[in-house]
Amino acid sequence: MSGLELIITRYTLVSALGRGAKAQLKALRANASGLRMRLLAGGLPVALGEVCGLEDVIIPAHLSRYDCRNNRIAALALETDGLAEAVAQCVRSFGADRIGLVVGTSTSGIAQTEAAYRDSEFGQTGALRGDFPYRETHNVFSCADFTRRYLGLKGPAFVISTACSSSAKAFGTAARLLRSGSCRAVVVGGVDSLCDTTLYGFQSLGLLAKKGPKPFSADRDGIGIGEAAGFAIVMAAEDAQTGLYVAGIGDSADAYHMTAPHPEALGARAAMGGALTQAGWTASQLDYIHLHGTGTIHNDAVEDLAIRQLDCAAIPASSTKGAIGHTLGAAGICGVVLTAECMRGEWIAGTTSTEARDPLLGCNLVLSGRPGRINRALINTFGFGGSNCCLALEWRP
Amino acid sequence: MIVYVAGIGVLGPGLEDNRQAMEILGGDQEDLRLPVRAPEARGLAPNEARRCPTTARYALDVGQQALRQAGWEADHVATVFSSGSGDLEILDKNCRALAHPLPALSPTLFHNSVHNAAAGYWGIATGSHAATTSLSAYDDSFVAGLLEALLLVAPGNPCLLVAYDIPAPPALATVRHVSAPFAVAFALTADRPPDHAIRLDWRWESQGAGLAPSPLAGDLEALRLSNPAARSLPLLWHMARRISGFVTLPYLNDGRLQVHITCDA
Numbered sequence: 001m002s003g004l005e006l007i008i009t010r011y012t013l014v015s016a017l018g019r020g021a022k023a024q025l026k027a028l029r030a031n032a033s034g035l036r037m038r039l040l041a042g043g044l045p046v047a048l049g050e051v052c053g054l055e056d057v058i059i060p061a062h063l064s065r066y067d068c069r070n071n072r073i074a075a076l077a078l079e080t081d082g083l084a085e086a087v088a089q090c091v092r093s094f095g096a097d098r099i100g101l102v103v104g105t106s107t108s109g110i111a112q113t114e115a116a117y118r119d120s121e122f123g124q125t126g127a128l129r130g131d132f133p134y135r136e137t138h139n140v141f142s143c144a145d146f147t148r149r150y151l152g153l154k155g156p157a158f159v160i161s162t163a164c165s166s167s168a169k170a171f172g173t174a175a176r177l178l179r180s181g182s183c184r185a186v187v188v189g190g191v192d193s194l195c196d197t198t199l200y201g202f203q204s205l206g207l208l209a210k211k212g213p214k215p216f217s218a219d220r221d222g223i224g225i226g227e228a229a230g231f232a233i234v235m236a237a238e239d240a241q242t243g244l245y246v247a248g249i250g251d252s253a254d255a256y257h258m259t260a261p262h263p264e265a266l267g268a269r270a271a272m273g274g275a276l277t278q279a280g281w282t283a284s285q286l287d288y289i290h291l292h293g294t295g296t297i298h299n300d301a302v303e304d305l306a307i308r309q310l311d312c313a314a315i316p317a318s319s320t321k322g323a324i325g326h327t328l329g330a331a332g333i334c335g336v337v338l339t340a341e342c343m344r345g346e347w348i349a350g351t352t353s354t355e356a357r358d359p360l361l362g363c364n365l366v367l368s369g370r371p372g373r374i375n376r377a378l379i380n381t382f383g384f385g386g387s388n389c390c391l392a393l394e395w396r397p
Numbered sequence: 398m399i400v401y402v403a404g405i406g407v408l409g410p411g412l413e414d415n416r417q418a419m420e421i422l423g424g425d426q427e428d429l430r431l432p433v434r435a436p437e438a439r440g441l442a443p444n445e446a447r448r449c450p451t452t453a454r455y456a457l458d459v460g461q462q463a464l465r466q467a468g469w470e471a472d473h474v475a476t477v478f479s480s481g482s483g484d485l486e487i488l489d490k491n492c493r494a495l496a497h498p499l500p501a502l503s504p505t506l507f508h509n510s511v512h513n514a515a516a517g518y519w520g521i522a523t524g525s526h527a528a529t530t531s532l533s534a535y536d537d538s539f540v541a542g543l544l545e546a547l548l549l550v551a552p553g554n555p556c557l558l559v560a561y562d563i564p565a566p567p568a569l570a571t572v573r574h575v576s577a578p579f580a581v582a583f584a585l586t587a588d589r590p591p592d593h594a595i596r597l598d599w600r601w602e603s604q605g606a607g608l609a610p611s612p613l614a615g616d617l618e619a620l621r622l623s624n625p626a627a628r629s630l631p632l633l634w635h636m637a638r639r640i641s642g643f644v645t646l647p648y649l650n651d652g653r654l655q656v657h658i659t660c661d662a
Contacts, residue, residue, distance in 0.1 A: 041498060041499055041500060042499050095603075097603030097604065097651065097652065098603065106511065106512070110488075113488070113492055113569075114492055114495050114496075117492040117493060117495065117496040117568075118495075118496045122496075122568070126567065126568060127567055127568045127569075127570070127571045128568060128569060128571050128572045129571065129572075130571045130572065132571070132572050134569070134572035134573055135535060135572075135573075139481075139482060139533075139535055139573075140482075140483060140512050140533045141481075141533045141534050141535040141538075144534075145535065148649070154603065154651035154652065155603065155651075155652065156541070156544060156601065156648065156649075156652065157534065157541075157649060158532045158533070158534055158541050158545065159532060159533045159534065160530055160531070160532050161483075161511070161512030161513060161531055161532065161533060162512070162513040162516065162529070162530060162531050163511045163512075163513055169530050172528075172530070173530065173532075173545060173548075176545070176548035176549065177548065179548075180398075180548050180601075182544075182548075182601040196495045196500060197491055197495065197502070197507070197510065200494075200495060200500045200501070200502045200507075201491075201502050201504075201507030201508075201510070202507075203502075204501065204502040204503065204504040204507055205504045205507065205508070251528035251529070251530075252526050252527075252528060253476075253516070253520040253525060253526050253527065253528070253529045254520060254526070255520035255521060255523070255524050255525055255526050256520070256521065257521070258448075258508045258509070258514070258517050258518075258521070259504075259508050266526065267526060270526060383511075383513070384508055384511050384513070384517065385508075385511060385513045385514060385516055385517025385518075385520070386517055386520050386521075387513050387516065387517070387529065387531075
């Protein structure tokens with residue numbers, strides 16, 4: 001990537017599949033799903049991917065105003081796989097002011113405000129109480145603000161919020177911060193939690209799967225929403241080493257519609273092609289594609305079209321949305337960590353809950369997980385507003 | 398990296414466009430006239446224009462002002478959209494709908510509630526497929542956006558920065574104070590524009606944000622303090638008066654973006 005690759009030196013993920021990178025791989029090896037059926041108000045059943053154990057998370061006293069589901073998931077992830085300790089080591093080596101933080105989220109802690117609007121006091125006064133912690137919980141920046149304070153970082157910090165491509169685009173911002181010399185290391189994250197806005201919002205668009213998501217299946221009928229938090233420590237890779245690399249990033253806009261993807265896959269193709277170009281890879285050198293694979297009729301069809309247009313139809317590809325749900329702003333970091341674990345564990349993840357590929361689609365969909373080596377992979381994310389980002393991930397054992 | 402400002406867009410109280418903003422900021426007037434001109438959503442088909450939310454209208458208005466002044470087409474211009482709170486009008490409507498025992502959200506209000514709605518409408522209005530990002534850093538969102546935009550600019554790769562914030566409706570004004578709508582855009586390029594170039598030399602400084610001296614007074618200073626996007630006003634003040642010098646933009650209490658403006662570079 002213009003003479004600068006990113007090396008990922010540490011990562012973690014908490015999702016509906018469990019806590020930590022190893023738990024994710026173990027569940028993927030078992031073709032397990034973390035989704036459970038729940039009933040919406042009105043009785044509509046939906047599949048949700050919830051993170052367990054949040055009630056036991058301890059928020060430090062000086063950050064008590066930040067306490068909310070979204071920041072609890074973030075805190076749980078930071079205390080997993082030695083992430084916080086590894087960041088502390090970076091702080092000792094480089095100084096807190098030389099470590100950046102870029103977190104992707106779509107809704108941050110919006111559930112706090114949703115709950116406050118249901119409160120009887122709101123009904124009486126028509127306004128939120130002056131001491132309601134909007135800034136610390138709901139505001140889109142709050143998850144980065146919380147993480148920054150939790151880790152004691154003092155470098156530049158951003159939230160990237162581009163819907164479902166948020167935490168993939170966060171790697172692009174991290175690359176620029178490192179390339180400019182403003183930072184020696186960047187903590188990249190993705191955090192999104194279950195909330196009524198996305199649940200009833202996707203319901204209003206008719207995009208919630210009735211019996212759980214079935215990506216790339218002929219009878220697919222929508223998404224199942226999941227929640228997750230993942231973090232990665234990235235640095236500039238100065239010479240060829242072994243390890244995990246982000247070798248390219250492709251970024252594009254559909255310029256077409258707020259929710260529907262471009263019918264000729266223009267944006268998706270540009271993002272994937274951009275990542276391949278920056279990595280200096282040809283399609284045939286790819287080992288795997290981690291599909292965005294949400295499970296909606298149009299998104300999967302357009303992603304499939306982009307893959308065929310780029311001559312990637314033979315490359316093994318799968319969607320993990322049936323395992324962890326669509327984690328929205330965290331989808332990018334989920335794709336990175338799940339793919340990285342499969343690279344290390346020599347496993348090709350399956351498309352959980354999909355029994356057969358839609359015969360109208362043409363990609364090489366992996367249905368059931370199987371052993372296999374992955375050294376070069378693409379991770380696709382495509383979001384509302386036509387916001388696309390594709391990462392080229394490389395494992396050099 | 399040296400960056401040039403090829404175009405500016407402004408819309409806020411008493412600042413109806415880039416030309417008027419330069420006049421006001423270059424003069425002695427300290428009070429600003431309300432209300433703010435309604436922002437234009439040029440380039441959208443009637444049905445899209447009807448759905449386009451307030452924040453995205455501000456973004457479109459100032460972004461297109463800056464491109465017109467730069468003489469650029471939108472295609473191939475990367476974009477950075479920055480907002481401290483997004484569209485709180487939409488949030489208020491959605492939270493009210495969700496407070497019902499049987500919640501029913503409007504599909505349009507749902508997709509308009511994403512932080513990158515402005516970027517989405519920008520793409521639809523201009524047809525640009527260029528790389529785009531949308532970010533936030535609460536009250537320091539403008540500085541965050543400027544840093545990201547400065548990092549994106551490279552020879553042959555111009556970037557448009559758009560920052561906007563609007564006041565909260567009464568239910569949320571108790572927890573988020575933004576006094577008046579304000580939006581700003583800068584068309585940034587590494588390739589020197591033909592004439593009257595404004596040059597920015599910048600560096601990130603990590604030792605203490607400190608208090609930034611502001612050249613502004615009266616309503617302009619009040620606007621700067623109460624709208625995250627208006628943290629850009631000291632830059633505009635220098636550009637309006639064609640006074641070269643340093644502008645310190647504090648960031649999250651721990652750092653600052655130090656920008657040196659050279660007018661007529």
